[in-house]
Amino acid sequence: MAERWHNRHGGTAIEVPIGVVAALALIREKDPNGPDLKGQILAQDGPQMIAMLREIWSMHWMHRPDLIERARILHEWLNEDVDEYRMSAVRAVAETALKRGLFDLTGHEDPFLRSATDVLSPVMMCMRSHGARQGLGEFHTPAPVAESLAAGLLQVTAAAGFAAKPPSPGEHIHDPAAGSGGLLRAAAQLLRERGHDPATYRWSMVDVDQIAAACASVNAIIWALGPTVTVACADSLANPNAIEDAMEEARAVFAHRDEVISKAQIIAAIRRAEQLVEQAHLSAAA
Numbered sequence: 413m414a415e416r417w418h419n420r421h422g423g424t425a426i427e428v429p430i431g432v433v434a435a436l437a438l439i440r441e442k443d444p445n446g447p448d449l450k451g452q453i454l455a456q457d458g459p460q461m462i463a464m465l466r467e468i469w470s471m472h473w474m475h476r477p478d479l480i481e482r483a484r485i486l487h488e489w490l491n492e493d494v495d496e497y498r499m500s501a502v503r504a505v506a507e508t509a510l511k512r513g514l515f516d517l518t519g520h521e522d523p524f525l526r527s528a529t530d531v532l533s534p535v536m537m538c539m540r541s542h543g544a545r546q547g548l549g550e551f552h553t554p555a556p557v558a559e560s561l562a563a564g565l566l567q568v569t570a571a572a573g574f575a576a577k578p579p580s581p582g583e584h585i586h587d588p589a590a591g592s593g594g595l596l597r598a599a600a601q602l603l604r605e606r607g608h609d610p611a612t613y614r615w616s617m618v619d620v621d622q623i624a625a626a627c628a629s630v631n632a633i634i635w636a637l638g639p640t641v642t643v644a645c646a647d648s649l650a651n652p653n654a655i656e657d658a659m660e661e662a663r664a665v666f667a668h669r670d671e672v673i674s675k676a677q678i679i680a681a682i683r684r685a686e687q688l689v690e691q692a693h694l695s696a697a698a
Contacts, residue, residue, distance in 0.1 A: 413429060413505050413509055413538070414429070414538040414539050417501055417504065417505050419504075420500055420501035420504050421501070422498065422501035422502075423501075425489065426536075426540060427486055427489070427626075428498070428502065429501070429539060430486055430532065430535055430536055430626075431465075431485075431489070432465065432505045432506050432509070433505065433514065433531065433532065433535050434483065434627065435465045435468045435469060435486075435487070436453075436506060436509055436510065436514055436515075436518075437514065437517075437518040437634055438468055438472055438518075438630065438633060438634065440518070440520065440521065441515075441519060449519075450510050453506065453510060454511075456503075457503075458499035458500065458502070458503055461499075461503055461506060465487070466487075466490050469487040469490065472633060473669070474669070474673075477665045477666060477668070478662035478665045478666060479629040479632055479633055479641065479643065480629070481662075481665045482625055482626060482645065483626040483627075483629040483630050485622050485623055485626050486623070486627075517529050518531055523604075523610075524601065524604050526634055526635065526636070527597055527600060527604075527635040528601070530592055530593065530594045530631060531634075532627040532631060533592040533627070581608065581609070581613060582612065582613065582614065583613060584613075584616065585599055585614070585616075586615075586616045587616075587617050588648035589619060589648060590618060590624070590625075591621075591624050592627035592628050593628035593631045593632065593635075596615055596617060596637070600635055610635070610638060611637065612638065613637075613640070614640040614641075615637045615638070615640065615642070616641070616642040616644070616658075617632075617641075617642075617643045617644070618643075618644045618648045618655065619644075619645065620645070620646065620648075622645050625644070625645035629643045642655050642658050644657065644658035
């Protein structure tokens with residue numbers, strides 16, 4: 413995907429191709445016996461694909477505005493006019509991702525299978541230059557290492573430090589330098605293997621890099637970590653209250669979402685009333 417992006421001279425805005433992969437990773441077949449989703453997407457032209465990407469992000473904003481807002485850098489470019497040059501590069505990335513098996517990794521209905529890998533981490537690492545990775549101190553943790561670390565992480569609770577047993581539902585599992593969330597992915601998988609639902613736990617992640625925090629937010633949805641996930645973009649050492657600050661931001665985003673929905677419902681009700689009045693006038697005239 414990185415090769416196709418650069419081959420099409422997509423530019424230095426690596427959040428664009430990462431955002432394309434992230435959006436595609438958020439969707440899956442509703443009906444396994446229905447039309448082939450991959451085929452439908454590959455048949456789209458440039459404008460249709462841009463419209464589809466906008467719709468994916470909008471749909472998920474309705475359900476998790478906090479996480480989609482944290483992932484803003486991956487989709488805010490869609491708020492602008494996308495020229496044919498970028499459209500071609502975007503389509504090339506999407507085509508490569510799908511043909512190379514993205515849905516084989518993220519398209520499962522079962523969250524355990526969907527969480528078997530962190531797709532966005534290697535995409536992010538491949539798109540970012542070596543110098544940028546070193547400057548950010550950003551390194552991809554191999555899955556086996558993450559799984560070993562996760563086994564230890566599950567012994568930690570928010571209140572008591574190291575506990576003698578894994579945390580119980582409702583307890584807090586936190587990573588202060590999360591990257592795209594690979595360590596928490598491994599922890600969630602271990603919980604599932606032990607018969608627990610990760611959605612009954614509280615999860616939080618912090619990373620100083622905006623794109624990494626955005627990927628972690630998307631991954632939290634892909635991996636079905638549940639309703640109590642908080643992702644902060646901050647320096648954990650400089651701001652020990654990063655998670656609390658992010659939770660306050662999330663509450664404001666949810667309030668804004670509710671206000672938007674309320675206004676939309678009022679507008680829809682007014683339009684329905686106008687249609688009924690118009691129908692009544694037409695009936696009277698007849």
